[in-house]
Amino acid sequence: MxxxxxxxxxxxxxxxxxxxxxxxxxxxxxxxxxxxxxxxxxxxxxxxxxxxxxxxxxxxxxxxxxxxxxxxxxxxxxxxxxxxxxxxxxxxxxxxxxxxxxxxxxxxxxxxxxxxxxxxxxxxxxxxxxxxxxxxxxxxxxxxxxxxxTQVLADGTLQKFMPADGRGxxxxxxHWAMVIHPPILYLGFIGFLIPFAFAIAALITGQIGTTWIRTTRRWTLLTWLLLGAGLLLGGKWAYVVLGWGGYWGWDPVENSSLMPWLMGTAFLHSVIIQERRGMLKIWNTILIMLTYLLGVFGTFITRSGVVSSVHAFSDSGLGHFFLIYMAAVLIASLGLIAARRSIMKSERQLDSLLSRESAFVFNNLVLVAACLAVFFGTMFPVFSKWITGVQITLDAPFFNKINIPIGLILLLLTGVGPLFAWRKTSLESLRRAFFWPAISAAVVVAVVFIGGIRHFYFIICMALCTFVLVSIVEEFFKGALVRRETKGESFAAAVVNLTLKNKRRYGGYIVHFSIVMIFAGLAGNAFNRETKAQLATGQELRIGS
Amino acid sequence: MIWLLYAALVMISGYFVLAPLFGKTNNFDLGLCAETELDRLLDRKAVNNKGLNDLEFEYKMGRLSDLDFKQLETSYKNEAAIILQGIEQLDVPKIEKEKGNKKGLSRASTKCPACGAETAPGKKFCADCGRRL
Structure with a gap:
């Protein structure tokens, strides 16, 4: 066999x-x-x-x-x-x-x-x-x-060898998560190959319109979902099995899964602008190329042994091949983009900085910045060894210091972005749109502060979670009211039909809601207390206040 | 025995892979579904209509001031007029005829010109991508 x-x-x-x-x-x-x-x-x-x-x-x-x-x-x-x-x-x-x-x-x-x-x-x-x-x-x-x-016999010949049992x-x-986590994660990595392949085909055939984006949108969404699910399952496994005291340790292999997810998230948002406004064509092609390459880079990190990780396989000697492949794909893709740049110009310009397009562009920049920060931190041991000859590894505090503020800006954009209208929004409209989310966030800050919590990031995170949550509820509420008026439906039917008729927009809000839940969970990290001590029999140790 | 298995696998796969090379008919023609200027204009029209619908929806939600709404509505309507003018300037019946003369798919067939999905005869919109047929 x-x-x-x-x-x-x-x-x-x-x-x-x-x-x-x-x-x-x-x-x-x-x-x-x-x-x-x-x-x-x-x-x-x-x-x-x-x-x-x-x-x-x-x-x-x-x-x-x-x-x-x-x-x-x-x-x-x-x-x-x-x-x-x-x-x-x-x-x-x-x-x-x-x-x-x-x-x-x-x-x-x-x-x-x-x-x-x-x-x-x-x-x-x-x-x-x-x-x-x-x-x-x-x-x-x-x-x-x-x-x-095989085993070598006394006469020097090789013979098949079968041990009585395996190493196990x-x-x-x-752990149950390990049975499903790798396949789901792999599908999440591999799936980005499909939009990448269509993007390259679109470049070659000169069909830089939205056909390739429309065709691959479901694949991209499914892949993004699977990669996200893989990340969460990995976090669950780490929390239960690894004993790091947490679900995320900024381990190189974890980071290499997060990077394509961040880049893929940027891509999912920015293609909407290409579809709606004919803008960001070069940017979108570069984003999907980088997302695909980061998926390959993830498996390179896992299999090359270039950085040490609890998840990585031992050095398999494949690293050079991955590097050559990634370099070839990068050069070929950039060459194609350069060759097609004349037909990839934006059809329109931004009408206003206060528009949903601007919010999307800003969201993209922040996501790419987060990805670059993770990339730099992950590869720092390699870079430091090249430059100084000494391998310096960056630990969780570095990643937290950089990524917590970036994450909070992203959370803010999750709430603010949908409050802008396409093309332009007047300040008066924004004031109306921001009113209830901002008031709710302020109330939460007051309650948390009165409750005696002084952790800066926790307070900001809870305020932003509330802001986003209320803005989502407001979107559904106002949308359903409009639909009730125009279609004469009951409010409940209007909410359901609103979502079903515009899955992209309202489905997106449901995803934003799940992001709020994740951030609320992450905020709990502020209260993590870890203490190591040796205790005599009967001795007590109090952790935290 | 194992060699027989290999040979069977190679032969079955070989037949499966090479049979199309010797087939009599082509059921598709490369290049037939390429994006034409008409396709691009129709795409722009669909996107513009969607933009206009969203604009009205967001206005009703109170997301836009009266002035912004009127300005943007005019802008969308002007763009719609330019697109329609562009479509009229194209010799659409001639394009249709040229496409129809080729073997395989044509706009008159039951394939969506934008995404190529099967559509039932008489349908006004593609069930797959929503494009007007």
Whole structure:
């Protein structure tokens, strides 16, 4: 079965290489038959990676410890539930999971668009296949999950070796969240490949309009949601298992998941401006390119050993390949953007600084600043070693000092942004819109202050949470009142229909509500007290006031 | 035995992948769905209409002053007029005819010209992207 799994992996690589070249040749020669053949090759590659993944699953369940990966991450007494997690419990298997998901997503996207965007799809397919070929090559040649254990006999010959039992799954990973956290997180990373592929295809074909954004919007939202869910699940695992005293330790691998999420959030907001106003075309393309690359960078951090992390796999020697791939993608994408810059000019300018467009632009700048701060902090050990020869690691206090104010500005923008109208808003309108949220925030500040709490960031955070919450409620309330008047519906029906008829706007407010909940939870961190002491029997220690 | 399995996998995949190269018909034509000037104008029209609807909605919500509303409404209406003028200047029937002459999809078919989704005959809007058909 190991040989079969290995063969499927190699065959998938051959098929994806064929798909890549066939797509490019088909597009350049305008031969739909060749493109169709390329698409079928991509489906076949997905089938082969599925077979390969199934083979590893079978070998894990049948306790075939002659396979190095299984001997390293599984054991006979491991519960069935955790045997599944053992697949991605070590480096090689987790790479196969990555490849499996990539191939499946590629196949789904190609099938979804089998009869649309025919001019763009060959290039989309080519970009998808470049990514798949890269990861399949790494998986087959450098990180093969079907590698067999061998022993050297007395006469110097090599013989297959099968230990009586495996080393078992790392106890830290034996938690329910670990069974679903990596797959969800991987889907969150990989999914950004799809909007990136469409963006590149749009650049190549010169269709810089909103087609690629509309087509990939659901994929982007789903990917963003999965990445967010992956981050939260990781936080849950860290809180329960790792004993850091918290859910977030600004660990390099955690940071590498947060960065594409931040960049993806910026992208999700800024594409709205391109759709509505025909602006920020270059910016949006750069954002999705960076989001995709940050996803690859995340797996580079995890697998290269470039920075030490409790989550990282040991140095697998893949780091250089990732760096070359990322550099090539960056240069090629920027080259394409430069070549197309003449048709990517904004169709319009900002009408006013007091407009929703301005709020979105500011939101983008803050999100990118947050991402850069996390990137700089994460890579500081590497930079410091290059420059000074001494590796200096930045701990949580650095990240907190930088990111707490940035996070609070973002929270403020979450509340303020929707209060602006598109194009321009008068000061009088803003005064009316800000009235209730500001009054509510002031009341909360007073209550918290009277309650004896003096923690600056806690007070600001609670005030902003209240501001955003009231602004969201106000949006629904006023919107429902308008709908009740114009459509003659009951208030409850108006609220429901308002949301259903404009899911993008009101769905966005629901997401903002969840962000408020997260920030309210984060504010609780202000009261964390950690004390280490040795106590004699019967001795007491009081923590906090 | 394992070699037979490999051979079967390669043959089945090979047939699956290479069959389209020898097929008789093309069910699509590359480039047929490329964005045309008409598509771009229709997109702009749809976005402008959405902007105007949102403007009215936000005005009713009290988000805009009377003066702002009137200025912006005029601006949206002027843009709508420019877009419609642009559409009229294009020789739409000729474009339709050219597209219709090609094999495969055409605007008269049951595919949305913007996103390519299947649409039932007689529908005025695409159920997938909302574009007027």
């Amino acid at each position: 190991a040989e079969f799994g290995n063969f499927c992996l190699l065959f998938a690589l051959c098929l994806s290489l064929y798909a890549l070249f066939a797509a490019l040749i088909g597009a350049s020669q305008r031969q739909p038959r060749i493109v169709k053949s390329a698409e079928k090759a991509a489906f076949a590659a997905a089938g082969c990676t599925t077979l390969s993944f199934a083979a590893l699953l079978y070998l894990t369940f049948t306790n075939d410890f002659s396979i190095s990966h299984i001997a390293e991450s599984s054991s006979r007494d491991l519960a069935v539930f955790y045997k599944i997690a053992a697949i991605w419990g070590a480096h090689d298997g987790s790479m196969l999971l990555w490849v499996f998901f990539t191939a499946l997503l590629c196949a789904i996207v190609i099938y979804q668009n089998r009869s649309r965007y025919r001019d763009m799809m060959p290039y989309v397919l080519a970009v998808l296949m470049i990514d798949l070929c890269f990861f399949l090559s790494l998986n087959f040649f450098l990180s093969n999950p079907f590698k067999q254990l 799954l790392n106890p830290l990973l034996q």
